[in-house]
Amino acid sequence: MITTPEKLAATNKAAVESLLGVSAAAVASAERLAALNLNTARALIEDSMSSIKALSEAKDPQAFLAVQQSLVQPGTGKLVAYYRGVYEIATQNQEEITRLLETRFAELNKDLNAALEAAAKSAPAGSDVAIAAVKSALAAANATYDNVTKATRQVVDITEANVTNATTAAVKAVDAVTKQTRKSA
Template sequence: MNAFAAREQFASANQAGVEILTTLANKAFTRVERLTELNLNTARSVLDDSVAATKTVLAVKTPQDLLALQGTLAQPMLDKAVVYGRGVYEIATEGQQEIAKLFEARVAELNKTFTDALDKAAKSAPTGSEALFAAFKSAVDAANNVFDGVSKATKQATEIAEATVTAASAAVKGASPRAAASKKSA
């Protein structure tokens, strides 16, 4: 391989690295923007609910009315906490999935480049070095299998976390005083 081709490959690899870093930075900024928007909307909503709850409590005339309000005042905050947690989870999960896709694409590209270079080197290698190149290819295949296994395990963990969040959201909604009251009247 001549020096010019090596410099070209090095420059190309550096350019690809810069592009990946730029993409990751842009995606991170998008996540931060979404998280900031979620935080502001949640804070605004909590403030509105707090003001409404305070007005409701101040309008109470009897202790019985205050007891009747006890469960209904906390429920909107609990609902908002569930919605907020779900929003944060979705933003984080989307970010993780985008990074995983970029990483998988980059690994596939690097594997192809390495395999091509290995094939070229094997063609110009001296006789008797076939076993060495076969061992290299075997090592690359083993590394790819490990990467695939880790990738699948990560996807399964994400699916389990998604199911857990969904179940927790349903459990909180099912435990609300309104749901309990509707079950009693049924």
């Protein structure tokens, strides 16, 4: 329970600072994503121009096919690198926001425990049971939060492993198709 205007102001200030931290993390993530997109677009234009030039210099259909096949593997690698970059930005943003929110949750939990202790000291006789029930509910909520956080981290770890495996498999598949196409040509 907030008993003084100073405590209310401090609580409001902490909430605003948390919100500003989350906003700053989101803006930083958007900036990094925009930079990745611009760099990717620039590289795509440059690669397209050099590809068009190489294809236009082909003297016969077989040379044209050979040039075309030679462009597949680097393009796939760049596409995979782009998606990895997007995934890393999203993951880092999620981790930063989670860290900020966990910090704020811990502060709120500490404040609530302090308020309960203060209430217990000034509570009338016989209210021990009610205060113990609130403390028990708070402990259960904290345990549930910890379990959800652990489960979420496990899901994130599994997802990252699956994305890495899928990316590796996709690159290997493209390499195999490219090699097979070269052999048959």
